[in-house]
Amino acid sequence: MALPTYDEVIAQWDPVLGLEVHVELNTKSKMFCSCATEFGAEPNTQTCPVCLALPGALPVVNEKAIESTILIGLALNCKIAPYSRFARKNYFYPDMPKNFQISQYDEPICFDGYVDVEIDTEEGPKQFRIEIERVHMEEDTGKSLHVGGATGRIHGADYSLLDYNRAGIPLVEIVTKIVPGTGKYAPEFAKAYVAELRDILRGLKVSDVKMEQGSLRCDANVSLKPIGSDVLGTRSETKNVNSLRSVERAIRGEMIRHAELLNDGKKVKQETRHFQEDTGLTRSGRSKEQAEDYRYFPDPDLVPVTPSATWIEGLRATLPERPSLRRKRLKEEWSVPDKEMQAMINADVLDIVEATVLLGADPTKARTWWLGEISRIANDQNVAVADLSITPADVAELVALVAAGELTDKLARQVVEGVIAGEGKPSEVVAKRGIKVVNDDGALMAAIEKVCTEQAETAEKVRGGHLPAAGALIGAVMKETKGQADAAKVRELLLKHLGQG
Amino acid sequence: MIQQTAAQMADALAKGETTSVELTQAHLDRIAAVDGQVKAFLHVDSEGALAQAREVDTRRKSGEKLSAIAGVPLALKDVLAQKGVPTTAGSKILQGWRPPYDSTVVSKLKDAGVVIMGKTNMDEFAMGSSTENSGYGPTFNPWDLTRTPGGSSGGSAAAVSAFEAPLAVGSDTGGSIRQPAALTGIVGVRPTYGAVSRFGLIAYSSSLDQAGPFGRTVLDTALLHEVMAGHDPKDATSINAPVPAVVNAAKSGNVKGMKIGVIKQLQGEGYQKGVQTRFDESLKVLASLGAEIVEVDCPSFEYALAAYYLIAPSECSSNLARFDAMRYGLRTGDVDGASAEAVMSATRDAGFGREVKRRIILGTYALSSGYYDAYYGSAQKIRTLIIQDYAKAFGKADVLVSPTAPTTAYKIGEKVDDPMAMYLGDVATIPVNLAGICGMSLPAGLADEDNLPVGFQIMAPAMQDQRLYQVGAALEAALLSQWGAPILSKAPALGGAK
Numbered sequence: 001m002a003l004p005t006y007d008e009v010i011a012q013w014d015p016v017l018g019l020e021v022h023v024e025l026n027t028k029s030k031m032f033c034s035c036a037t038e039f040g041a042e043p044n045t046q047t048c049p050v051c052l053a054l055p056g057a058l059p060v061v062n063e064k065a066i067e068s069t070i071l072i073g074l075a076l077n078c079k080i081a082p083y084s085r086f087a088r089k090n091y092f093y094p095d096m097p098k099n100f101q102i103s104q105y106d107e108p109i110c111f112d113g114y115v116d117v118e119i120d121t122e123e124g125p126k127q128f129r130i131e132i133e134r135v136h137m138e139e140d141t142g143k144s145l146h147v148g149g150a151t152g153r154i155h156g157a158d159y160s161l162l163d164y165n166r167a168g169i170p171l172v173e174i175v176t177k178i179v180p181g182t183g184k185y186a187p188e189f190a191k192a193y194v195a196e197l198r199d200i201l202r203g204l205k206v207s208d209v210k211m212e213q214g215s216l217r218c219d220a221n222v223s224l225k226p227i228g229s230d231v232l233g234t235r236s237e238t239k240n241v242n243s244l245r246s247v248e249r250a251i252r253g254e255m256i257r258h259a260e261l262l263n264d265g266k267k268v269k270q271e272t273r274h275f276q277e278d279t280g281l282t283r284s285g286r287s288k289e290q291a292e293d294y295r296y297f298p299d300p301d302l303v304p305v306t307p308s309a310t311w312i313e314g315l316r317a318t319l320p321e322r323p324s325l326r327r328k329r330l331k332e333e334w335s336v337p338d339k340e341m342q343a344m345i346n347a348d349v350l351d352i353v354e355a356t357v358l359l360g361a362d363p364t365k366a367r368t369w370w371l372g373e374i375s376r377i378a379n380d381q382n383v384a385v386a387d388l389s390i391t392p393a394d395v396a397e398l399v400a401l402v403a404a405g406e407l408t409d410k411l412a413r414q415v416v417e418g419v420i421a422g423e424g425k426p427s428e429v430v431a432k433r434g435i436k437v438v439n440d441d442g443a444l445m446a447a448i449e450k451v452c453t454e455q456a457e458t459a460e461k462v463r464g465g466h467l468p469a470a471g472a473l474i475g476a477v478m479k480e481t482k483g484q485a486d487a488a489k490v491r492e493l494l495l496k497h498l499g500q501g
Numbered sequence: 502m503i504q505q506t507a508a509q510m511a512d513a514l515a516k517g518e519t520t521s522v523e524l525t526q527a528h529l530d531r532i533a534a535v536d537g538q539v540k541a542f543l544h545v546d547s548e549g550a551l552a553q554a555r556e557v558d559t560r561r562k563s564g565e566k567l568s569a570i571a572g573v574p575l576a577l578k579d580v581l582a583q584k585g586v587p588t589t590a591g592s593k594i595l596q597g598w599r600p601p602y603d604s605t606v607v608s609k610l611k612d613a614g615v616v617i618m619g620k621t622n623m624d625e626f627a628m629g630s631s632t633e634n635s636g637y638g639p640t641f642n643p644w645d646l647t648r649t650p651g652g653s654s655g656g657s658a659a660a661v662s663a664f665e666a667p668l669a670v671g672s673d674t675g676g677s678i679r680q681p682a683a684l685t686g687i688v689g690v691r692p693t694y695g696a697v698s699r700f701g702l703i704a705y706s707s708s709l710d711q712a713g714p715f716g717r718t719v720l721d722t723a724l725l726h727e728v729m730a731g732h733d734p735k736d737a738t739s740i741n742a743p744v745p746a747v748v749n750a751a752k753s754g755n756v757k758g759m760k761i762g763v764i765k766q767l768q769g770e771g772y773q774k775g776v777q778t779r780f781d782e783s784l785k786v787l788a789s790l791g792a793e794i795v796e797v798d799c800p801s802f803e804y805a806l807a808a809y810y811l812i813a814p815s816e817c818s819s820n821l822a823r824f825d826a827m828r829y830g831l832r833t834g835d836v837d838g839a840s841a842e843a844v845m846s847a848t849r850d851a852g853f854g855r856e857v858k859r860r861i862i863l864g865t866y867a868l869s870s871g872y873y874d875a876y877y878g879s880a881q882k883i884r885t886l887i888i889q890d891y892a893k894a895f896g897k898a899d900v901l902v903s904p905t906a907p908t909t910a911y912k913i914g915e916k917v918d919d920p921m922a923m924y925l926g927d928v929a930t931i932p933v934n935l936a937g938i939c940g941m942s943l944p945a946g947l948a949d950e951d952n953l954p955v956g957f958q959i960m961a962p963a964m965q966d967q968r969l970y971q972v973g974a975a976l977e978a979a980l981l982s983q984w985g986a987p988i989l990s991k992a993p994a995l996g997g998a999k
Binding site: 052057059160 | 706815
């Protein structure tokens with residue numbers, strides 16, 4: 001039987017989702033020791049007796065990680081537990097030094113929240129509320145590199161290399177309740193949810209949220225039930241979903257795979273699946289039919305987490321505006337068309353444009369600079385806009401200089417280049433490069449007279465009322481003044497000179 | 502010189518009558534002479550000890566202000582990590598491992614100028630009551646070399662009892678300091694849970710483990726207690742409060758007007774006659790010193806042993822998971838083609854002894870889903886009831902007392918095949934650990950039937966450790982005047998400290 005099309009799937013089946021997102025916090029030190037957390041260090045250089053689980057070593061909780069987790073919980077509209085505990089999740093694996101992971105089990109620090117997401121569809125914008133079951137803290141494991149063997153997995157490998165730098169890096173796991181009711185837009189809503197989470201976390205400055213580096217990882221649970229049924233189907237859990245686009249593809253792919261099995265009268269296996277970026281398909285991982293027994297119990301080496309109400313409320317007061325609300329507000333305040341707004345979000349320049357506007361720049365002008373010339377240079381240099389050495393203050397100054405008539409747009413572009421090249425603030429670049437709008441009427445008039453003499457025939461045509469001919473003369477004057485004159489001014493003076501003003 | 506108390510040695514050092522090098526050498530000589538019979542030490546660090554001794558002598562000469570026991574040598578239970586010195590916790594699985602770091606207790610000892618002479622034998626991972634579960638063979642009781650010194654800190658207790666060291670550090674999870682102290686005729690204290698840092702103490706049962714001091718007198722024990730204790734930010738369960746004034750209490754022993762509670766459940770049936778007799782006599786001595794003796798009821802203590810043997814194995818099943826042949830210690834079965842899992846299994850099979858395996862399996866079972874509530878969950882409830890029993894009892898008495906162990910030292914091999922009989926030996930000590938409070942054992946004389954030492958246990962509320970010393974010092978002084986000489990002078994096996 002042929003693979004059903006997506007339309008065929010949703011005509012018959014109703015998807016139910018469950019999303020688990022792991023976020024690596026960007027704390028300076030690990031969850032339970034003072035080791036550094038920097039990404040990409042030489043293997044096993046960021047380790048100590050605690051994160052290597054040497055005999056006798058003990059964990060001590062990183063306060064900053066708890067603070068970050070509470071912030072996340074608050075931003076996701078969660079309740080914060082006045083008392084929660086760490087638990088040990090026991091299982092053997094070589095990249096986990098203690099052979100148990102310190103996590104939270106039945107007492108998570110944050111619970112019962114929600115995230116509202118919105119997607120654009122051909123039927124117009126659609127909203128959906130994704131409910132959050134829990135947000136809890138845990139530590140990351142080390143990394144295994146399995147050498148030899150066909151699959152890069154531990155089975156069949158010749159040997160394995162272990163890097164414990166990542167062992168003990170603070171992780172926050174955000175788990176949704178089961179999400180029914182998304183219907184045919186399940187893949188889009190899931191993607192929008194992860195994107196919204198990413199934006200919220202970025203706004204909180206608690207994580208780098210780089211999916212490609214693994215600081216934001218999504219596991220997608222998918223099951224199908226016949227439309228109208230209340231009985232949940234068997235779910236699969238897809239791991240290794242490393243981009244927003246993959247979230248959408250993985251869910252769509254799993255829906256089709258499940259439907260094919262079910263249409264054939266087969267059963268969906270409850271198992272972990274691995275998403276493959278190249279094919280967009282998933283392949284079977286370990287089977288979960290026999291539930292593993294992790295023998296959770298409260299970690300006796302750690303004391304309960306008991307954040308005070310004062311602390312929690314203090315943190316709540318520092319929460320930034322919710323990204324979706326902020327986007328809505330800025331769109332209205334700046335009267336930005338949809339397409340432009342989306343362009344700013346995609347180019348990741350919203351923060352920087354807002355900062356520029358807050359320094360007094362006109363929103364449209366600020367947006368044009370960041371999205372236009374500056375983005376172009378960033379693109380050429382293959383860096384992020386934010387990594388260029390031009391600041392919102394520089395752009396605000398630039399916009400002001402243009403508005404004051406001291407620079408033309410064309411000259412301002414040279415100034416931008418200078419600022420990015422490290423020549424200083426816009427005013428300094430203007431001074432150093434000798435950039436100046438020629439608006440001294442005397443100097444301009446001299447140039448105009450010179451041009452009119454040189455091109456007497458053309459000048460006569462204009463004098464005779466053939467205004468389009470003025471263009472050539474204006475061009476010549478601009479050339480004469482090395483582009484520093486204001487073209488509008490030149491036109492005005494020229495026409496006056498030739499009796500047409 | 503080695504027959505002196507640690508306080509006397511410290512005094513002689515302070516007065517310049519001897520040096521730490523001289524004192525340390527004398528003890529190293531004693532170790533060389535008798536440890537072949539006692540087998541208290543797993544590793545003697547003669548060179549390191551003499552280097553430490555030289556350093557403290559130099560510091561003293563330069564006029565530096567030193568701790569009260571600077572320059573006094575000590576024996577360290579092999580459960581505590583000491584940088585660069587073999588540390589095995591009595592297990593083959595850690596044979597040859599040299600820690601790259603110092604436990605907090607070791608750091609504090611070093612800072613105080615205490616000379617660490619070596620690592621003492623113990624039941625593997627502190628699981629046992631006789632030191633017979635050591636991966637390296639048993640330790641022998643200096644009172645009678647055919648008997649066990651108790652455990653799990655049997656090596657430390659035997660070293661102090663055999664005059665191989667004036668002071669020793671042990672650890673007490675269910676009685677592992679107090680019971681060997683009782684069986685070897687010395688003083689041992691399990692401080693309040695959280696009073697001494699567990700950082701670097703190889704974990705058996707995290708919620709019960711606590712390191713503590715051994716000495717031949719109450720004052721010596723207090724001097725060491727004061728050096729070891731104190732808040733440590735590296736241990737999340739460490740108590741952030743000043744160390745109780747244990748040395749002052751040991752110097753001013755007095756029980757006049759104090760209420761001393763005898764726990765109904767911890768006496769009588771099951772206790773050896775000579776043990777009960779010496780215990781009752783000690784009560785009379787305390788009464789004669791002006792204490793009021795009251796009886797208290799702790800009904801939940803009946804379940805203490807059962808709760809302990811669920812909680813401790815549960816925690817150990819997880820704590821010992823790290824011994825997996827990946828990063829340190831023993832690795833066996835690492836032949837071509839063997840998987841990581843196979844190497845882990847082979848290593849754990851070869852490296853762990855029977856008792857350790859028994860407890861790992863017990864704990865794994867108790868934590869399994871479907872059994873958790875019935876076993877681990879119920880045990881935690883009993884723990885709460887025991888805490889409540891103590892709270893009620895301490896409402897009626899300043900300290901509580903009992904015999905430390907139901908019997909005197911038993912023969913080596915006598916109980917190895919009967920774990921239940923062995924476990925019963927901890928019946929009087931375990932409640933202290935479950936409640937996280939403090940306890941002391943000190944000698945109450947010799948049992949008439951076997952001329953072996955009997956231990957008297959004193960218990961006090963959390964962070965009231967000074968009460969142990971206050972009562973202990975008073976009882977010790979009164980008994981000493983009755984006996985006319987320290988109890989250890991009556992130990993026949995090694996001819997005292999000749």
